[in-house]
Amino acid sequence: MLLALAAARRVLFFGGKGGVGKTTVAAATALAQAGAGRRVLLVSTDPAHNLGHLWAREVGPQIVRLAAGLDGLELDPQATVDAHLAEVGDALRRLMPEHLAGEVDKHMALSRDAPGMHEAALLERIAELVEQGLRDYDLIVFDTAPSGHTARLMALPEMMSAWTEGLLRRQQRSERFGAALRNLGSDEGVGTRIIGGERTGTGEDRDQRIRQLLHRRRHRFEHLREVLTDSARTSFVIVLAAERLPVLETIELHAQLLRAGIAVGGLVVNKRSPADAGAFLAERHVQEEQHMHTLRSALPGLPLQQLPLLAGDVVGAGALQAFAARLS
Ligand SMILES: Nc1ncnc2c1ncn2[C@@H]1O[C@H](COP(=O)(O)OP(=O)(O)OP(=O)(O)O)[C@@H](O)[C@H]1O
Ligand SMILES: [Mg+2]
Structure with missing residues (x-):
């Protein structure tokens, strides 16, 4: 089932x-x-990365070749946050009057450890x-x-789009306000003093650029949302063990993903105990069957x-091969 599911999708x-x-x-x-024969990227x-442990080799934030046709990388959370903040900080510095640049930097430094920042940065990446x-x-x-983190992440594109959308609307309002203010006087007039000195070209130029940036961001999140919720292209596979808590968490994760509009394409029950390898494992096997019943x-x-x-x-690589x- 896993092979057929994967063969028909672009994102898993x-x-x-x-x-x-x-x-x-x-x-x-x-x-x-x-x-x-497909070209595959494993991310x-x-x-707490473990691609490197699994492949018994160094895997980092740069794409490396893991096998013929297979590239891989591990997202570096801190580097992702830094890159994300650099972009947002750059936009904010352009948005704010020059004398507040120091405040923007302070705000950005604080944001590094703000709740949700890792998720937002990760999602952008x-x-x-x-x-x-x-x-x-x-x-x-x-x-x-592990589950909770990913379910929150999957619901995030919608929130981020809404957030960017709100920012865009506010920016459009302030753009009209800025234009009205600028019309109040000359470049040195009261209007320019209120909205701050220009750092990059004229006020209109600057507004235009900020709007472009916000549009690009919104487009990126909308595109991700589109891909994630398109069950013909994207599938979510839940991996579990036939034990009580993994089964309960799987049922919960499935519901959370459904609420986020993401299709679960299949379940993989891993580490099933054999029924014919001694009394101990046979007993486990019987108990696992009960959990399988709950799951089904x-x-x-x-x-x-x-x-x-x-x-x-x-x-x-050999053990993985x-x-x-064993996949079917
Ligand atoms: N079918 C299996 N039989 C025996 N050992 C297995 C099996 N599948 C995975 N393992 C082992 O179980 C351990 C955990 O596997 P893995 O790292 O793939 O889990 P994970 O769900 O990605 O864990 P994490 O939540 O920490 O990321 C590894 O040591 C792996 O070699
Ligand atoms: Mg893992």
Whole structure:
């Protein structure tokens, strides 16, 4: 089910509770798709990165080649926040009168650690990667952080669009106000003093540029939203273990994603205990069956793939290739 789902999509997200195997299953799916001849980009959005651990090699914020047809990168949360703030700060400095530039810098320094800043910056970077990835790759696979974080992130494009929209409207109002003020007198007149000295060309120039910037931002978020909510292009796969809490969290995550307009394309139940390898695991297997029953009754009709618990960890390209061969 996973292979057919992936083959028909351009963007895949893998999410779920911590430690269930998101990174492993995401990487194996990406590898299988690259093996089938598609150009694939694998992106980790998890601040506690593990693509590097999984591939047993250095993976960072720059794209590296992981296998034939498969590129990968790990988003660097702090660098993402810094780049995001640099862009917003630049816009604000242009928007504010020159003598307030110091205040803008102070505000930006404080914003670095503000709640929500990581998510906003991460989302901006995801939007950029989706835009670029859809141009340069056939498939983009996102390996995400544990459930709560990702569900909030998925609902964010709408909020960010609304926020930018509000800013645009306010800017249009102040633009009219600024024009009226400028008409009050000469360049040295009261109007110019009130709205501040010009830093970049005329007032109209500046307003125009700010509007362009806001439009570009809004467009970026709208585009991301469009891609995320288009179930023909994008699918979200929830990875879980057949245990009580992962099952409950999966049902909750599914509901949260639904509210955000994002289609869950399938479930991967990883680390299933064998029924025929001793009494201990057989007992676990029986208990897992009960949790599977809860899962299937809560989410009937969702494609589901099960993967066995292996004797060892999955580390390195060879082990991943073998793991990928288990996907169907
Ligand atoms: N089917 C499996 N059998 C045995 N071990 C597995 C299996 N799948 C994954 N693992 C191991 O489980 C551990 C966690 O896997 P992984 O890092 O993919 O989970 P994750 O959901 O991405 O975790 P995190 O929430 O920390 O990002 C790893 O050591 C991995 O090798
Ligand atoms: Mg992971």
